[in-house]
Amino acid sequence: MSLAAADSRDRGGRAQPMLIARALKKYFPVRGGGFLTRSHLHAVDDVSFSLGKGETIGIVGESGCGKSTLARVVLNLIHRDAGELIFDGEAVGTSDGITLRDLRKSAQMVFQDSHASLNPRLSIEDTLAFGPMAHGAKRREAVARALHLLNLVGLDPRRYAVCYPHELSGGQRQRVNIARALSLEPRLVVMDEPVSALDKSVEAQVLNLLIDLRQRLSLTYLFISHDLNVVRFISDRVMVMYLGRVVEIGAADTIFRRAAHPYTQGLLASRLAMDPDKRIAAPPLSGDPPSPIDPAPGCRFAGRCPFVEEVCRVVTPELVRHGDKTGGKADHLAHSERAHSDMTHSVACHMADAASSHSRAGNA
Amino acid sequence: MLYVLRRILYTVPIALSVTVICFLLVHIAPGDPLQMMLPDNATPEAVSELKAKYGLDKPLPVQYLVWLGHVAHGDLGTSISTGRGVADELSAAIGNTAIIATGGAMLGFLMGIGLGLVSGLCADTFVDRAATTIAIAAISVPHYWLAIVMTIIFAVELNWLPAIGIGPGGVSLSWEDLSHIVLPVLTLSLIPMGIVARTVRGKVVELMAMEFIQTLRAKGLRSFGILRHVVKNAAPSVMAVMGLQLGYLFGGSILVETVFNWPGVGFLMSNAILRRDMPMLQGAILILALLFVVLNLIVDLLQTTIDPRIRRRG
Amino acid sequence: MVDVSLTAALSDIGEHTIAPSRSRGYWATVRCNLRRDPRAVGGGLVLLLLVIGVVGAPLIAPADPYHASILARLKPIGTPGHLLGTDELGRDMLSRLLYGGQSTFLMGVAPVLIAFLIGGTLGLVAGYGGGAINMMIMRAMDVLYAFPSVLLAVALSGALGSGIGNAMLALTLVFIAPIARVAESAATEISHLDFVDAARASGASAVTVVRVHVLGHVLGPVIVYASSLSSLGIVLAAGLSFLGLGVIPPRPDWGLMLSTLRQSIYIQPMIAALPGVLIFLTSISLNMVSDALRDATMVKK
Numbered sequence: 017m018s019l020a021a022a023d024s025r026d027r028g029g030r031a032q033p034m035l036i037a038r039a040l041k042k043y044f045p046v047r048g049g050g051f052l053t054r055s056h057l058h059a060v061d062d063v064s065f066s067l068g069k070g071e072t073i074g075i076v077g078e079s080g081c082g083k084s085t086l087a088r089v090v091l092n093l094i095h096r097d098a099g100e101l102i103f104d105g106e107a108v109g110t111s112d113g114i115t116l117r118d119l120r121k122s123a124q125m126v127f128q129d130s131h132a133s134l135n136p137r138l139s140i141e142d143t144l145a146f147g148p149m150a151h152g153a154k155r156r157e158a159v160a161r162a163l164h165l166l167n168l169v170g171l172d173p174r175r176y177a178v179c180y181p182h183e184l185s186g187g188q189r190q191r192v193n194i195a196r197a198l199s200l201e202p203r204l205v206v207m208d209e210p211v212s213a214l215d216k217s218v219e220a221q222v223l224n225l226l227i228d229l230r231q232r233l234s235l236t237y238l239f240i241s242h243d244l245n246v247v248r249f250i251s252d253r254v255m256v257m258y259l260g261r262v263v264e265i266g267a268a269d270t271i272f273r274r275a276a277h278p279y280t281q282g283l284l285a286s287r288l289a290m291d292p293d294k295r296i297a298a299p300p301l302s303g304d305p306p307s308p309i310d311p312a313p314g315c316r317f318a319g320r321c322p323f324v325e326e327v328c329r330v331v332t333p334e335l336v337r338h339g340d341k342t343g344g345k346a347d348h349l350a351h352s353e354r355a356h357s358d359m360t361h362s363v364a365c366h367m368a369d370a371a372s373s374h375s376r377a378g379n380a
Numbered sequence: 381m382l383y384v385l386r387r388i389l390y391t392v393p394i395a396l397s398v399t400v401i402c403f404l405l406v407h408i409a410p411g412d413p414l415q416m417m418l419p420d421n422a423t424p425e426a427v428s429e430l431k432a433k434y435g436l437d438k439p440l441p442v443q444y445l446v447w448l449g450h451v452a453h454g455d456l457g458t459s460i461s462t463g464r465g466v467a468d469e470l471s472a473a474i475g476n477t478a479i480i481a482t483g484g485a486m487l488g489f490l491m492g493i494g495l496g497l498v499s500g501l502c503a504d505t506f507v508d509r510a511a512t513t514i515a516i517a518a519i520s521v522p523h524y525w526l527a528i529v530m531t532i533i534f535a536v537e538l539n540w541l542p543a544i545g546i547g548p549g550g551v552s553l554s555w556e557d558l559s560h561i562v563l564p565v566l567t568l569s570l571i572p573m574g575i576v577a578r579t580v581r582g583k584v585v586e587l588m589a590m591e592f593i594q595t596l597r598a599k600g601l602r603s604f605g606i607l608r609h610v611v612k613n614a615a616p617s618v619m620a621v622m623g624l625q626l627g628y629l630f631g632g633s634i635l636v637e638t639v640f641n642w643p644g645v646g647f648l649m650s651n652a653i654l655r656r657d658m659p660m661l662q663g664a665i666l667i668l669a670l671l672f673v674v675l676n677l678i679v680d681l682l683q684t685t686i687d688p689r690i691r692r693r694g
Numbered sequence: 695m696v697d698v699s700l701t702a703a704l705s706d707i708g709e710h711t712i713a714p715s716r717s718r719g720y721w722a723t724v725r726c727n728l729r730r731d732p733r734a735v736g737g738g739l740v741l742l743l744l745v746i747g748v749v750g751a752p753l754i755a756p757a758d759p760y761h762a763s764i765l766a767r768l769k770p771i772g773t774p775g776h777l778l779g780t781d782e783l784g785r786d787m788l789s790r791l792l793y794g795g796q797s798t799f800l801m802g803v804a805p806v807l808i809a810f811l812i813g814g815t816l817g818l819v820a821g822y823g824g825g826a827i828n829m830m831i832m833r834a835m836d837v838l839y840a841f842p843s844v845l846l847a848v849a850l851s852g853a854l855g856s857g858i859g860n861a862m863l864a865l866t867l868v869f870i871a872p873i874a875r876v877a878e879s880a881a882t883e884i885s886h887l888d889f890v891d892a893a894r895a896s897g898a899s900a901v902t903v904v905r906v907h908v909l910g911h912v913l914g915p916v917i918v919y920a921s922s923l924s925s926l927g928i929v930l931a932a933g934l935s936f937l938g939l940g941v942i943p944p945r946p947d948w949g950l951m952l953s954t955l956r957q958s959i960y961i962q963p964m965i966a967a968l969p970g971v972l973i974f975l976t977s978i979s980l981n982m983v984s985d986a987l988r989d990a991t992m993v994k995k
Binding site for chain 1: 720887888889891892893894895896897898899902906907910911
């Protein structure tokens with residue numbers, strides 16, 4: 017991946033990562049359990065990564081692993097409990113960092129459920145004009161921009177601008193969702209399962225649209241999905257999440273061909289193959305994930321991991337660089353903050369950490 | 381279990397707030413309550429003496445606590461008009477209110493369930509439309525007017541039933557006493573009937589359209605069996621409505637009792653209003669409001685035991 | 695009485711209020727549905743007649759509602775010159791009924807309108823704001839809600855004393871809590887949907903988001919509920935006057951007339967019942983319109 021083209025809207029330089037997330041935490045208080053004590057659901061637990069300009073990072077995991085919460089935390093739609101967010105060199109959510117208004121203009125989201133993601137009472141053009149008007153554009157200007165956006169996403173504005181959401185098909189609604197995300201001309205687009213609700217053929221069209229737009233508008237994507245094939249298709253790098261924690265991160269090809277974490281391996285093996293000869297007898301991932309409420313210490317995957325050992329249940333594994341024989345926590349963040357795009361393959365598993373007491377340490 | 385405790389605990393601040401409001405009611409009333417008790421030419425000393433005697437010279441929160449203390453001991457003050465203890469009057473009256481309220485409620489529920497079932501099971505037919513019209517009429521009727529109309533029909537024109545008052549034996553099964561109860565109960569039953577009928581109809585229609593009923597039908601379950609299923613599923617919401625209606629009948633009995641001169645709590649309230657008898661008014665409102673709160677609590681808990689999915693927030 | 699329509703209103707909110715296949719915007723569809731519903735048409739017609747009669751009282755009424763005549767006391771219906779008879783003080787019933795509607799309507803409907811504004815705003819703020827704001831507002835509403843409506847109305851009115859203003863104040867307070875509950879429920883439901891998140895994500899101010907996206911969805915259920923409350927308002931308002939807590943004599947008012955004519959039920963029972971007939975008619979037509987409105991705003995998916 018070469019450096020992204022310089023963009024006049026960027027404050028940081030070309031090499032400045034679009035987004036840096038450090039140790040993000042978001043816990044939700046949960047009712048029930050004890051009478052006086054409060055339980056917490058660990059939706060996002062110590063998540064760190066960086067995203068270079070023009071890059072696409074795919075975030076995968078099962079439902080409930082915290083992907084959607086992470087998306088909202090990154091955009092500051094939900095306030096994080098701990099950790100830092102740096103957008104294009106400026107801190108998010110602090111008094112001296114980027115203003116909320118500017119952040120909103122630079123980072124937008126494409127939502128998951130295309131049915132409730134559009135206000136059924138507003139026409140398409142009203143929905144698309146809302147963002148620009150909220151930032152001071154006059155209605156005529158905003159509507160003109162809306163029509164232009166419809167063209168951009170492949171919908172005929174003459175037909176669709178005055179329609180209501182229920183008159184559109186799922187694929188068309190998602191195109192409108194994408195158009196809405198683009199209406200403020202953002203640099204970063206976070207997409208939360210944008211194609212999950214669509215038929216396969218429509219999914220392909222929308223994915224191609226996204227790739228086309230990325231190139232045309234020099235966008236940076238954060239793409240969340242549970243569908244591994246889709247993620248592989250569109251991402252440069254992939255981050256695998258499990259119960260709120262990052263378990264593996266690296267270049268897309270590396271993850272898909274040489275996954276190191278047992279969970280990732282299980283996910284990959286669970287994909288249904290088209291070839292009947294490749295049938296598998298036992299499911300690769302067995303058991304149920306533990307509850308994300310007040311999780312026990314140690315590796316979250318311990319209950320389902322085929323390689324689990326004592327150390328796994330006691331010590332929580334940190335992200336370490338894969339293939340690093342010296343072991344110890346990888347300072348991969350510091351590395352990536354120097355380079356704009358870090359393809360280091362890191363794994364949060366004791367087997368990859370040469371310094372851990374796991375029997376297979378350093379050999380994975 | 382925990383939920384039950386939490387729910388009960390939550391009722392406490394509500395009940396306390398109710399007492400605060402009842403306490404404040406007297407104080408938002410224009411006019412000095414003392415004026416009523418003193419002759420016009422009372423000296424300032426006499427006024428301040430009376431004030432001190434009733435503790436009216438202390439700050440409001442203190443007065444509230446003192447009053448609350450009395451209430452907790454069952455002392456609701458003395459009625460200005462009758463001179464007797466408010467609590468005594470009320471305890472005699474509440475039984476009478478209870479008779480017509482529960483009677484009206486039960487009659488209303490029975491008729492309402494019947495009407496609602498018929499209406500719901502024959503949805504969108506002429507029978508249904510007739511029944512829903514009856515139900516709408518029932519909930520729209522001003523019950524004090526209905527009381528008058530009933531009196532006109534049964535007492536004035538037909539002379540079958542007495543127009544006002546309670547029977548000499550109070551409540552017994554003698555015709556003399558029962559004849560006094562009939563009209564109030566009939567009048568009070570109408571609105572609950574209408575509301576229960578509408579609720580039942582709504583639930584029945586909703587349930588009949590649901591898939592599991594189709595499944596039961598396909599399995600060959602006969603109509604009666606299906607009916608049982610419908611009843612079981614509709615029961616929690618209908619019961620909740622019934623509980624609330626009972627509460628409304630208690631709390632809203634004043635108008636009907638006034639028409640029939642039925643010596644219940646409402647009648648006492650109505651007289652207290654006319655005579656500006658604040659202690660009596662206050663006591664009556666407090667008792668009825670607290671009764672309503674407790675009733676709500678019971679309904680909530682009953683509903684939750686039957687259907688654990690229903691949990692009110694808080 | 696208040697509660698069932700509240701329960702119904704609360705459960706209705708869960709349905710997506712989406713217009714049918716014609717791309718005609720939501721409110722246009724509601725109007726169309728109403729026109730086809732016999733309840734709306736019938737109820738609306740009756741209401742219209744009543745309103746015309748009441749508002750046009752100065753033009754229609756044959757006599758002065760205050761003009762008393764001892765000789766003409768309790769004349770039956772159909773007496774020449776007094777189409778509906780006279781009351782216990784010899785005043786013309788028709789005129790008193792027409793003028794009486796003015797205070798009943800005022801005392802019954804104005805509180806609903808004011809409560810709609812106040813309660814609706816409170817509920818909207820509580821629903822969209824969530825968290826602490828929600829708790830504070832809704833707990834306050836819970837306290838008011840702990841009283842049955844009739845009792846609270848009588849209590850407040852009884853404490854404040856008689857008079858139209860006091861009665862209207864009492865009724866307004868009674869209605870604020872249930873309306874706020876309906877508004878809050880709708881607002882909370884909507885505020886969690888993705889398109890509201892998207893609107894917030896575009897950087898618009900909370901007021902703008904609420905105005906454009908949330909308000910429309912909340913107005914529907916609240917208006918429907920308020921319309922069902924208006925029938926209760928009329929009945930309660932007349933009821934307060936009946937108890938001596940509303941209108942002060944000799945001003946005509948349906949509830950007050952019911953009360954003063956009570957003594958005459960043995961002599962002229964029909965006349966004694968007349969004012970109540972009008973209250974009943976108003977109440978039932980309001981309920982019918984409200985039911986129709988509820989069905990019109992609720993379209994099956």
